[in-house]
Amino acid sequence: xxxxxxxSAGDGADRTxxxxxxxxxxxxxxxxxxxxxxxRWHEAVLDGxxxxxVVHDTEGRIVASNPVARAILGLEVxxxxxxxxxxxxxxxxxxxxxxxxxxxxxxxxxxTTGQPVHDVVMGVRHPSGVTKWLRVSAMPxxxxxxxxxxxxxxxxxxxxxxxxxEQALRDSQVLLNATQELTKVGGxxxxxxxxxxxxxxxxxxxxxxxxxxxxxxxxxxxxxxxxPGDQARIDEAFLLAVxxxxxxxxxxxxxxxxxxxxxxxxxxxxxxxxxxVVRLYGDIQDIxxxxxxxxxxxxxxxxxxxxxxxxxxxxxxxxxTGAILEANDYFLDLIGRTRAELERGELDWRAATPPEWLPTxxxxxxEMRSAGTSAPYEKxxxxxxxxxxxxxxxATALPGPDGLIAAFVLDISERKRAExxxxxxxxxxxxxxxxxxxxxxxxxxxxxxxxxxxxHDLRAPLRSIDAFSQILLREHAEALDAEARxxxxxxxxxxxQMGHLIDDLLALSRVGRKDLEWTPVDMGVQARSVAAxxxxxxxxxxxxxxIGSLHRAPxxxxxxxxxWTNLIDNAVKFTRPVERPRIEVRCRRREGECRYTVxxxxxxxDPAYVDNLFKPFQRLHQTAEFxxxxxxxxxxxxxxHRHGGRVWAESAPGEGATFGFSLPxxxxx
Amino acid sequence: xxxxxxxxxxxEDSPDDVELTLRALREHNLANRVKVVSDGVEALDxxxxxxxxxxPRDGYxxxxxxxxxxxxxxxxxxxxRLKASEATKTIPIVVLTSSQEESDLVESYRLGANSYIVKxxxxxxxTQAVVRLxxxxxxxxxxxx
Numbered sequence: 001x002x003x004x005x006x007x008s009a010g011d012g013a014d015r016t017x018x019x020x021x022x023x024x025x026x027x028x029x030x031x032x033x034x035x036x037x038x039x040r041w042h043e044a045v046l047d048g049x050x051x052x053x054v055v056h057d058t059e060g061r062i063v064a065s066n067p068v069a070r071a072i073l074g075l076e077v078x079x080x081x082x083x084x085x086x087x088x089x090x091x092x093x094x095x096x097x098x099x100x101x102x103x104x105x106x107x108x109x110x111x112t113t114g115q116p117v118h119d120v121v122m123g124v125r126h127p128s129g130v131t132k133w134l135r136v137s138a139m140p141x142x143x144x145x146x147x148x149x150x151x152x153x154x155x156x157x158x159x160x161x162x163x164x165x166e167q168a169l170r171d172s173q174v175l176l177n178a179t180q181e182l183t184k185v186g187g188x189x190x191x192x193x194x195x196x197x198x199x200x201x202x203x204x205x206x207x208x209x210x211x212x213x214x215x216x217x218x219x220x221x222x223x224x225x226x227x228p229g230d231q232a233r234i235d236e237a238f239l240l241a242v243x244x245x246x247x248x249x250x251x252x253x254x255x256x257x258x259x260x261x262x263x264x265x266x267x268x269x270x271x272x273x274x275x276x277v278v279r280l281y282g283d284i285q286d287i288x289x290x291x292x293x294x295x296x297x298x299x300x301x302x303x304x305x306x307x308x309x310x311x312x313x314x315x316x317x318x319x320x321t322g323a324i325l326e327a328n329d330y331f332l333d334l335i336g337r338t339r340a341e342l343e344r345g346e347l348d349w350r351a352a353t354p355p356e357w358l359p360t361x362x363x364x365x366x367e368m369r370s371a372g373t374s375a376p377y378e379k380x381x382x383x384x385x386x387x388x389x390x391x392x393x394x395a396t397a398l399p400g401p402d403g404l405i406a407a408f409v410l411d412i413s414e415r416k417r418a419e420x421x422x423x424x425x426x427x428x429x430x431x432x433x434x435x436x437x438x439x440x441x442x443x444x445x446x447x448x449x450x451x452x453x454x455x456h457d458l459r460a461p462l463r464s465i466d467a468f469s470q471i472l473l474r475e476h477a478e479a480l481d482a483e484a485r486x487x488x489x490x491x492x493x494x495x496x497q498m499g500h501l502i503d504d505l506l507a508l509s510r511v512g513r514k515d516l517e518w519t520p521v522d523m524g525v526q527a528r529s530v531a532a533x534x535x536x537x538x539x540x541x542x543x544x545x546x547i548g549s550l551h552r553a554p555x556x557x558x559x560x561x562x563x564w565t566n567l568i569d570n571a572v573k574f575t576r577p578v579e580r581p582r583i584e585v586r587c588r589r590r591e592g593e594c595r596y597t598v599x600x601x602x603x604x605x606d607p608a609y610v611d612n613l614f615k616p617f618q619r620l621h622q623t624a625e626f627x628x629x630x631x632x633x634x635x636x637x638x639x640x641h642r643h644g645g646r647v648w649a650e651s652a653p654g655e656g657a658t659f660g661f662s663l664p665x666x667x668x669x
Numbered sequence: 670x671x672x673x674x675x676x677x678x679x680x681e682d683s684p685d686d687v688e689l690t691l692r693a694l695r696e697h698n699l700a701n702r703v704k705v706v707s708d709g710v711e712a713l714d715x716x717x718x719x720x721x722x723x724x725p726r727d728g729y730x731x732x733x734x735x736x737x738x739x740x741x742x743x744x745x746x747x748x749x750r751l752k753a754s755e756a757t758k759t760i761p762i763v764v765l766t767s768s769q770e771e772s773d774l775v776e777s778y779r780l781g782a783n784s785y786i787v788k789x790x791x792x793x794x795x796t797q798a799v800v801r802l803x804x805x806x807x808x809x810x811x812x813x814x
Contacts, residue, residue, distance in 0.1 A: 451770075459767040459790055464685035467792035471692075499790030506769055514771075 049155075052134075055141070056107055056152045060084045063151070072132060072158045073124070091125040110138035110152040121159065133160040177201050183285070190219055190280040192242060197222060206264065206286050208256035227253035227261065238268060238280075245270040245277050251287065262288040314391075314409030319402070320365055322350035334391070334411055336383035352382050361393075368397040368405065378412070390416045444513070451509045458502055466495040497629075504631035508616060511638050516556040523560070523596065524550040527585050530564040534572045543572060543581045550587040551594045553663040559639045566632040567598040567659050573626055574602035574657065593645065594665050599658040604651040613649050636661065676807060677703045678730040680712045680747065681765075682739050686788070690734065690765075693799035699807055704730065709742025718754035729760055732806045735782075737766040737773055745776055752781035759813055761806050765799075 042064070046053055052069030054062050065080045073080065092100035102108060106117040117138045123131045134156040143150035177200070180186055186203030190196070197216045204211055207225055215221060219238070226234050230252040237248035249267040256262060268282040308315045314331030318324050324347040332339060335352050353361060357379040364374035376394040383389055395407035469492045473485060480488070524547065531545045553560075568583065575581035584599045605613070614637035616630060637647045640661045651657035677700045681687050687705055694700040706712045716730075717723050733751070737744035744764065751757045763784040764777045777785050786802060789795045 457767075459788070460683055460686065463689070463767075463788060463790045463792070463795065464683075466790055467685070467689050467795065470792040496791055502790075503769070510771065 051155045051157045053153060053155045054080070056111060056154065058111070058150050060108065060111065069156070072134070072156065074126060074128075074130075089127045093123045093125065093131070095121055095123075106136045106138035107152050107154045110140045110154075111149055114140045114142075114147070114149050116140065131160075132158055133163045135159050181205070184287075185283050185285045187283050188281065190242075192276075192278050192280070195219065203284055206256070206262070206284060207254075208258045208260065213257075225254050225256070227255055229253070234266070241268045241270050241280055242277055245272050251291075262286055263291045314407075314411070316349070316407050316409065317398075318349050318405050318407060320405060321403070322348040324349055325404070330411075331409055334383075334389055334409065335381050336385055336387075354380055354382050354388065364393070364395060365405070368395060372397055381409075389413060447509070448513065451506055454502060454506065459499065462495050462499050462502070466492055466499070469495070501629045501631075504629045504635075505616075508631055508635050508638065511559060511562070511635050511642075514556070514559065516559070516642060518554055519557060520552045521555050521557045521560050522552055523564075523587065523594075526557070526561050526564050527568070530561065530568050531583070531585075533565075534568050538572055541572075541576070541581065543575065543583060545583050545585070547585040548587060550585065550596065551589055551665070553594050553665060555643050555663060556639075559642070563636050563639050563661065566636045567661075570632060570659070571598055571600035571602065571657075573628070574604075575600050576602075576626075578602055589665070590662075592665055593662045595660055595662045597658050597660040599656065601656040604653050604655050604657045605649075606653055607651055610649055610651075614647055633659075676700050676731050677803075678712065678715065678733045679703055679705045680707075680709070680733065680739065680744065681705065681736045682707045683736070686736070689792070689795060690799055693796040694803050696796070697800050697803070699800065699803035708740040709744065709747045712739075712747050713742065713750060716751065716757060716760075718751050718757040721754075721756040724756065729757060731761075731812075732803075733760055733762045734765045734802075735762055737764060737768055737777075745773070745780065748777060748780045748782055761810060761812065763802055763806065765802075 046064065046066035049066055049068060052072045053064075053066045054069050055064040057063045062080055062083050065077065070077065070080060075083075092105060094100055100122055103112075106120050109115065109117050117136070120136045121133065122136060123133050125131045136154060136156040138152050138154045140149045141151035141153055142148060180200055180202035184202065184206070186206050187200045188203050189198045191198075195217060197219050199211075199214065199216075201211075204214065207214075223231055223234055223238065233250060234252060237246075237250060240246045241248055247267070247269045249265070251263060251265050254262055254264045263286070264284050265287045266282065266284040268280050270277045271279040271281065308326075308328045311328055311330040314334050315328045316324055316331050317326040323345065324342060327342055327347070329339075332342065335347075337347055337352075341347055350358065350361075360377060360379050364377055367374040373396040374394065376392055378390065378392050380388045380390050390412050392410045392412050393407055395405050398404040398406055469488050472480070473488050473492075477485065527547050527550060531547060535541075535543055535545070568585075571583045572581075575583065578601055580601075582601050584597075586597050586599070588595050614633045616634040633647075633649075636659075640647050640663070644664045645662040647659070647661045649657060649659050677694065679687060679690060681690065687707075691700075691703060691705075694703065704715065706715055712733075712735075715725060717725075735744045735747060739747070744766070748762055748764070751760060751762060758781065761783045762781070763786060764773075764782045765786050765788060766773065767788050769787055774785050783806075784802060786798055789798060
């Protein structure tokens with residue numbers, strides 16, 4: 001866009017100077033005539049020039065000007081003549097706006113130094129405020145053939161318009177460049193005849209190539225930037241565009257000069273003149289990021305789609321107001337509707353919700369408004385056929401003004417059925433337990449009735465046997481011989497033994513039936529009191545009791561006292577043959593229970609039969625040796641078991657015996 | 670003391686127990702006049718607790734020995750009726766039974782029994798028990814006239 005080259009006005013000024021020096025040595029007349037002649041000639045030359053020309057004398061005053069100069073400067077001949085370059089009303093500035101000092105003016109330099117000045121661009125500010133941009137040259141003017149400088153010829157042209165155009169072009173190029181950089185769109189052109197390629201800056205940036213390293217004459221080499229797999233496509237498209245004028249628009253992979261693989265979109269548009277393709281122009285854009293973003297979006301979409309279509313659970317997009325916008329097959333099956341109904345916009349979740357469940361849904365929507373999502377909740381859906389489906393729903397409000405909700409719906413019919421059958425089963429079980437309990441209660445009642453009659457009916461005849469045998473012995477002794485009296489004695493003894501048996505059996509039965517009255521029991525006090533009673537019942541025997549500190553335990557005081565009575569009574573009984581009977585009572589606390597032991601130094605028992613000890617009627621000794629019915633330890637075991645404890649016994653014959661029982665202490669505060 | 674009046678009413682269905690009880694009382698000269706009835710109906714017919722106008726001609730007994738397990742009307746019902754009547758509630762009633770049932774014991778005292786004695790199987794203990802209660806209730810105990 002530059003109009004360059006040395007100014008022809010400068011050459012003109014030179015010639016003028018040479019011409020003016022030619023008439024220095026003429027006679028006055030000839031000179032005057034010649035002068036007149038040359039002046040006219042000068043004028044004619046000056047007036048014909050396309051540039052403005054003014055002539056300064058030695059003082060720097062303008063002595064001549066041509067019409068172009070006057071037009072550029074906007075002055076008439078008389079206004080211009082006599083004017084100096086250094087005029088306070090006129091201001092000269094350089095391109096960058098700084099003022100030009102007087103001595104730097106081309107005219108002054110030419111005049112003072114005698115050297116020509118070429119093509120200086122400067123602005124001249126007219127008093128009216130208009131600035132004209134001029135390209136100025138100045139030639140010194142010499143008088144005659146000497147070196148004396150007698151003035152200067154200044155030629156100038158108005159380049160204001162060109163300057164503006166140049167500036168506009170620069171501006172638009174900057175803008176284009178910036179736009180290309182911003183949009184990553186580069187432009188290129190291919191001249192078919194010269195086979196030369198022109199790239200914009202952005203094309204270089206995309207290829208990561210510097211303009212110096214690029215050969216504009218090798219379109220083929222440019223194609224090699226494309227990834228090997230894509231080269232054939234661009235090659236063919238380019239060829240078709242050149243030969244058949246077919247435009248193209250492709251997305252291809254490109255390997256930059258730095259070896260980076262990027263995605264570009266490149267297009268080519270043929271320009272046709274006289275039926276021939278003369279030029280291709282097109283653009284190329286780095287779309288790597290867009291493609292990545294698009295790919296990411298596609299993957300995300302695909303994932304959501306997969307989740308939706310997997311039909312693991314119902315997925316729906318709905319409006320708060322009721323409309324179902326999208327639903328997967330799981331959900332449609334669940335509410336017994338078709339995709340066609342969905343697509344016709346006929347589905348409404350509110351309509352498919354039984355009225356009593358709507359408040360639950362609305363509550364969840366309220367939760368979504370404040371928290372974004374709702375906690376999973378149970379509700380029912382109404383199927384098209386009127387059946388109800390129990391479901392569990394979790395939903396989340398989607399951002400945006402539409403009030404859209406994404407919900408996940410799971411059919412829990414199976415679970416509900418399982419729950420229901422479990423409930424039925426439980427109820428049945430409960431019923432069975434109740435029936436069993438009733439049967440047990442009936443049995444218990446029968447047992448009670450039985451023990452009542454045993455108590456009453458068996459004891460009465462026994463008493464008669466005993467009583468009348470004794471009356472016979474006492475009142476009719478003389479009528480009986482010794483053998484008869486012995487036999488009657490056997491009857492009496494057995495009747496009495498049976499009486500004890502019955503009494504003990506009844507006691508055992510009572511222990512099993514009695515309701516326990518729980519209270520903390522002072523075991524030490526009980527053991528000591530029982531020991532005192534037993535001592536009193538065995539007068540003449542010096543039994544040594546050693547009763548340690550005994551923990552309190554929760555239990556029924558009456559029954560626990562019976563435990564102590566049986567155990568201590570036993571110990572007293574089985575130490576009878578021992579010379580120095582000793583009975584030791586101890587207690588230890590272990591693992592949430594108290595363990596009490598009663599240890600004696602009596603006759604002991606054979607541990608082989610220890611398992612029988614706590615069963616009713618099991619005796620390890622002869623009745624003749626130690627009286628008893630074999631019920632006592634069974635009573636102990638039954639009482640302790642009813643308290644949640646255990647019983648045990650340890651012994652060896654002749655080494656005494658230890659009887660122990662434990663009571664849980666958990667309930668003791 | 671009206672010598673003509675019945676001193677003891679024995680309500681007992683077992684003839685053996687009647688004989689043994691009478692033996693024990695007489696042996697110690699405790700009851701020369703004992704009226705024996707064998708069930709609850711007879712006992713109520715004799716005392717008529719709800720009909721004082723037709724009280725026994727020779728007056729109410731000084732002591733009732735009452736068995737619990739009786740035919741027709743049971744001992745507990747007899748006890749309840751006697752203690753419920755203003756006319757007969759001061760008559761001392763001793764329950765003399767084979768029953769060791771806690772419920773019988775509790776119910777008897779709740780209805781106002783004056784004593785509850787379990788008949789021992791052993792004849793000697795039985796005799797002792799009858800003698801002691803006869804001594805206490807007939808000789809020592811005082812009741813409003």
